Amino acid sequence: MSHSHEQHGHGDHPEHLGHHWDNVQQQFEASKLGMWLFLATEVLLFGGLFVAYAVWRGNNPELYAYGSEYLDVTMGAINTTILILSSLTMAMAVTYAQLNRQTALLVCLILTFLGACGFMIVKYFEYADKIQEGILPGAAFYEPPANLEASKYWNPDLPIIDRETLLALRIQEAEREREGRPAQIDRPRFGEVSSVAPAAVGPAGFDPDAVRARHVRGEKSNVHPLQDPNRPINAHMFFNIYFMMTGLHGIHVLVGMIVIGWLIYRAALGHFGSDYFTPVDLGGLYWHIVDLIWIFLFPLFYLI
Amino acid sequence: MSTLSTHPSGTNYLNHTRGIMSWIFTLDHKRIGMMYLFSVLLSFFAGGMLAVLIRLQLWTPEASLFTQDQYNQIFTLHGAIMVFLVIIPSIPAALGNFVLPIMLGAKDVAFPRLNLFSYHLWVFGALVFLLALFTGGLDTGWTFYTPYSTDTDSAMGGVIPALTAVFILGFSSIFTGMNFIVTIHRLRPPGMTWFRMPLFLWAIYATAIIQVLATPVLGITLMLLAVERAFGIGIFDPALGGDPVLYQHFFWFYSHPAVYIMILPAMGIISELISVHSHKHIFGYKFIAFSSIAIAIFGFLVWGHHMFTSGQSALMNVIFSAITFSVSIPSAIKVFNWLATMYKGSISLNTPMLYALSFIFIFSIGGLTGLHLGTLATDIHLHDTYFVVAHFHYVMMGSALLAMIGGMHHWWPKMTGKMYNEFWGRIGCGLVFLGFNLTFFPQFMLGSQGMPRRYAQYDDYLPETVQLFEFYHQLSTIGSLVMAVGFFLTAGYLLHSIFFGKRAPANPWGGRSLEWQCASPPPHDNFAETPTVGDCYDFSVLEWNEQEQGYTWREDVPRPGEERTA
Amino acid sequence: MTMLMNLLYQTPFLATAAPRRGFWMPEQASTVSGEIDSIFMAITWISIFFFVLIVILMGYFMVKYRRVENHKTTSSVTHNTPLELTWTIIPLIIVIVIFYMGMTGYISLRSVPVDAYEIDVTAQKWGWTFEHPGGAIETETLTIPKGRPVRLTMASQDVIHSLFIPAFRVKQDVVPGRYTYLWFEASETGRYDLFCTEYCGTGHATMGAVVEVYEEDEFKQKIDELLRWIEDIEDDRLFVAGKRLYNRCVQCHSLDGSPGIGPSFRETHELWGEQRRLADGRTVTVDENYVKESIIYPAQDITEGYGNLMPSFRGQLRERELRALVQFIRHLDRFDDEGNLLEEWQ
Known part of the structure; x- marks a missing residue:
């Protein structure tokens, strides 16, 4: 696919300069603008999930308070540190490329790559732990863990509290609380009870205040959520958004590893130097956004 | 007219390399644009045939041509094909790709490889979409509303392939948008300041901003939907604590701006067409340019007006209604400015201009009926009826697609180097215009009288209602057939012109923007030297040249580059 | 304002007096419809005014400034800011008025009287x-x-x-x-x-x-x-009542034996007392109990070859209605394929 080059072999053009550009500077600036636009789309891609997070958290804050106790803050903190350090080495790589220091460039890129690997390894342990415990998104959350012996939360002496039981418990409690108070909705009607089933689930159907008040922050959970009578309704929702967001971020880290691997390959061949470092610069920008997104994810899921 | 019009070797972009592979893997924006054009028109044919089937089904109230399930698939496919495969890529990706770099005096777009990649993505997306048909079909409507689409018992099996396809098509659209923004920022020639750009470029620029900023949100929405359908994790499922209306917010946050992805470039084309074919300076350049940007910005803030009956809070409805009206102002400005451009012009009533005039007629109806729908009290009655169907066909089909076809006629001599038959062009435009109005105007009454959308039949209701609906449906069906004849005629004479048409001059219409300064069809790298630019709407420097059968630069006026030295 | 709008609405071309169907809107049969229609017609007339204005100007320019020779030079006016501001501000004022009308109309649509x-x-x-x-x-x-x-x-x-x-x-x-x-x-x-x-x-x-x-x-x-x-129907003729309730089943269950979204009632009737194969491989005896359970808990026993599509009717049918439906299926031999009662049973 290089016929354009063959046809227009302008002698003064460096090899990496496209035929439609006037000079290297113009091409570099255009590439950089393109990369920033791409990063904007990445921000909006994650933006959708951040908005979903905000909406759900606004509607069901108790789920987030509850669910985050099953995440390992230490592992999250290690991963945060790893990513910040790898961003540093990436930034150094760009500088070394600009300074034409080939060996330092290569070392920094390899360090960045190792950082990415480290992040994925820690992520692997976190995910493996969740899968083993059966703490999963959606309906799978309500299946007991496959290997009961290996689970550190599971207590064979406790019963499973399924959604129906939990719902009944909550309704009982809510009714007990409501006793003595005047009915909130007092519309004139001369019939029996409505045939429409009460919407006990869903955004309009349940009063979360009671659950929120009951749940005390800061006590490290040692009960399996499926056996926990204090579990809020729809506790799986937290893990939906947790897996969606960290999963999508994980995919971006994997893509980042491919990009950095390719940069290492080209740097080893000596393609980059002070006159041409666009790919290192753009790869760096991408890696920083991946890092930046994690810096938001860590407190949103692990800390608050 | 010699320095810029011909390439030293005498070849042009069509014949400078040969063989199918030289097209499929070309990096030339013109060839990519032509491939887009061909693919989009092919999809338009498919979507159009489905539309005719829809109309035939509704000829009688019992509607026995197809079963309900078949009909539901047909309207879903019609909608999805027309939106994702036809209208969104039509003007930016097909015409924009061809014209934009030449208008800028550039040799290509900023990232030719990315450009080719987005076309390949488009083709791949279209193929994946076909897969949906073979994996159980698709009957969700193009909007994929939850919980219908995520309920595996309700919706047919093709939902996930269709979502994947739209996701891929979305990225094709994002990459095109990115490419155009960077091209406009970085590849303008010396002398072309922002306010010297042709208005088509302003429109494409505003469109590209929407493509880049809105489409990723569609991407993530479709991903959530696919995960929900595949694993039932309950994001949009009320039984698992999810919220089906949240999906509508997500979806319209993209899909409302997407409406402007469709109409903004159309408005850009009309600005060019009206000015060139009236041979008069565009009136109120800055108002038109800024109104494009205003539409792009306001377009992001009005998505909630698709959801006035969804059960969202009354306060939100009021706010969204208020912002919605703000979008109507920039559109009104454009229409009045176009009229003022025609005032005291020298109006050539050729095919592109007739399409432009049809656009003003149809877009006025489409825009004004938008007032009924933006108004809360009346929208409650009109929502999800044929009134809405008529409204958005007036805007998306009658305006956006007819502008695209007008633009295609305008640039046809440039793209193919051939002139089409003007007489049949006018007849074709007339048929399409009449057929279009006959198809969709009755749908306004149909809708305000209460006929809901997406009904496979309408015999189940009170006799008086059925009778009235039948009358309007039959008018509409007749109109659709007239329109189909018009489109086939158009396809016929355009194909004919490729093989038997007269050779086109460099500048058949008297356009001043840079694409009219290079030969028809343009050489492979457009301009041997970067051209210098003047006011692209000042037509006083051109004169009709009988020998060329086109316009050439006046002998007594110096060219912009020569001005300084002279 | 209201009077003006009513006047507009009464125009012969576009409307007939309530409650008959108008050209645009169907009959006015509720207290709010008059108000909504006034708003609709006000917007329609504003639209018609602007549309006619645009089309007349366009048509006039088309004819008046039609190109007759190719050499004509045209006016070089490029813009006129006061004029452009005029056609920005006038529509702005108009849409603000329309928005306000729509909002007030909407508020009355959403405000439920207390004694409803x-x-x-x-x-x-x-x-x-x-x-x-x-x-x-x-x-x-x-x-x-x-x-x-x-x-x-x-x-x-x-x-x-x-x-x-x-x-x-x-x-x-x-x-x-x-x-x-x-x-x-x-x-x-x-x-x-x-x-x-x-x-x-x-x-x-x-x-x-x-x-x-x-x-x-x-x-x-x-x-x-x-x-x-x-209650008025005698106990031994409850199947007639069942026929009437069958209206709610007809979308999915046929009477002529053709499979629909659910199995035909004819087939269920013919299997009465016998075994029916279920989707999960079990079999079940078709009897009163089975039919009743299937109406209330449809997901429990899915017939082989069909999907889990039926909604539950729990709480929507009273005991006597359930019995009527069961009797209807049991005695389906007393009806023909169109659901008409055979003569000997009338």
Whole structure:
């Protein structure tokens, strides 16, 4: 696919300069603008999930308070540190490329790559732990863990509290609380009870205040959520958004590893130097956004 | 007219390399644009045939041509094909790709490889979409509303392939948008300041901003939907604590701006067409340019007006209604400015201009009926009826697609180097215009009288209602057939012109923007030297040249580059 | 303003006097429809004014400035800011007025009078269930009184539906997992269409009902009949009542043996007392118990070859109605394939 080059072999053009550009500077600036636009789309891609997070958290804050106790803050903190350090080495790589220091460039890129690997390894342990415990998104959350012996939360002496039981418990409690108070909705009607089933689930159907008040922050959970009578309704929702967001971020880290691997390959061949470092610069920008997104994810899921 | 019009070797972009592979893997924006054009028109044919089937089904109230399930698939496919495969890529990706770099005096777009990649993505997306048909079909409507689409018992099996396809098509659209923004920022020639750009470029620029900023949100929405359908994790499922209306917010946050992805470039084309074919300076350049940007910005803030009956809070409805009206102002400005451009012009009533005039007629109806729908009290009655169907066909089909076809006629001599038959062009435009109005105007009454959308039949209701609906449906069906004849005629004479048409001059219409300064069809790298630019709407420097059968630069006026030295 | 709008509405070309159907809008049968129509017609007239203005100008320019020779030079005016501001600001003022009219109209659509008559509505694929205070249930019709505000409290059992009564100018989506509401006050007696306007799958186009508006006395009588009718039928002829209830099953279950979305009742009838194969490989005896269970807990025993598509009718049928349906299937040999009672049983 290089016929354009063959046809227009302008002698003064460096090899990496496209035929439609006037000079290297113009091409570099255009590439950089393109990369920033791409990063904007990445921000909006994650933006959708951040908005979903905000909406759900606004509607069901108790789920987030509850669910985050099953995440390992230490592992999250290690991963945060790893990513910040790898961003540093990436930034150094760009500088070394600009300074034409080939060996330092290569070392920094390899360090960045190792950082990415480290992040994925820690992520692997976190995910493996969740899968083993059966703490999963959606309906799978309500299946007991496959290997009961290996689970550190599971207590064979406790019963499973399924959604129906939990719902009944909550309704009982809510009714007990409501006793003595005047009915909130007092519309004139001369019939029996409505045939429409009460919407006990869903955004309009349940009063979360009671659950929120009951749940005390800061006590490290040692009960399996499926056996926990204090579990809020729809506790799986937290893990939906947790897996969606960290999963999508994980995919971006994997893509980042491919990009950095390719940069290492080209740097080893000596393609980059002070006159041409666009790919290192753009790869760096991408890696920083991946890092930046994690810096938001860590407190949103692990800390608050 | 010699320095810029011909390439030293005498070849042009069509014949400078040969063989199918030289097209499929070309990096030339013109060839990519032509491939887009061909693919989009092919999809338009498919979507159009489905539309005719829809109309035939509704000829009688019992509607026995197809079963309900078949009909539901047909309207879903019609909608999805027309939106994702036809209208969104039509003007930016097909015409924009061809014209934009030449208008800028550039040799290509900023990232030719990315450009080719987005076309390949488009083709791949279209193929994946076909897969949906073979994996159980698709009957969700193009909007994929939850919980219908995520309920595996309700919706047919093709939902996930269709979502994947739209996701891929979305990225094709994002990459095109990115490419155009960077091209406009970085590849303008010396002398072309922002306010010297042709208005088509302003429109494409505003469109590209929407493509880049809105489409990723569609991407993530479709991903959530696919995960929900595949694993039932309950994001949009009320039984698992999810919220089906949240999906509508997500979806319209993209899909409302997407409406402007469709109409903004159309408005850009009309600005060019009206000015060139009236041979008069565009009136109120800055108002038109800024109104494009205003539409792009306001377009992001009005998505909630698709959801006035969804059960969202009354306060939100009021706010969204208020912002919605703000979008109507920039559109009104454009229409009045176009009229003022025609005032005291020298109006050539050729095919592109007739399409432009049809656009003003149809877009006025489409825009004004938008007032009924933006108004809360009346929208409650009109929502999800044929009134809405008529409204958005007036805007998306009658305006956006007819502008695209007008633009295609305008640039046809440039793209193919051939002139089409003007007489049949006018007849074709007339048929399409009449057929279009006959198809969709009755749908306004149909809708305000209460006929809901997406009904496979309408015999189940009170006799008086059925009778009235039948009358309007039959008018509409007749109109659709007239329109189909018009489109086939158009396809016929355009194909004919490729093989038997007269050779086109460099500048058949008297356009001043840079694409009219290079030969028809343009050489492979457009301009041997970067051209210098003047006011692209000042037509006083051109004169009709009988020998060329086109316009050439006046002998007594110096060219912009020569001005300084002279 | 209102007077002006009413005047506009009365124009012969576009409207006939209420309550008959106008050119644009259907008959005005609720208290809000007059107001909504006035707003609609006001916007329509504004639109017609601007449209005619644009088209006349366009047509005039087309003719007047038509190109006759190719050498004509044209005016070089490029802009005129005061003029452009004029056509920015005038439309702005007009749309602000339109927005305000729409908002006030909408507020009256959403403000339910306190003494409204309350009806519970359940939507499911592909039909409506209306339950009156007192327990009267209807499906094919919605019977309401004239001159009394009615509030519908709506919930969906499956996907999103939307309840639309054009003659009342009201519409509201019915969303699973939450309640939505709608109110109106019928101002004319008569029969009006009710549509589902949110696409809900195969039977969307037939998911309708008829709204019947009666004067207060007659309305009370109708509701009484609704409550009583099944009690009036003798126990040994309950299958006739079952035929009437079959209206709610006809969308999915045929009587002629052809499989629909669910198995045909004819087939179920022919298997009476015998074993039916289920989708999960079990078999079940077709008897009173099985039929009743299948209506209340449809997901429990899915017949082989069919999907889990039937919504539960728990709480929607009274005991006697359930019995009537069971008797209907059991004695289906007393009906022909169209569901007509055979002569010897009339």
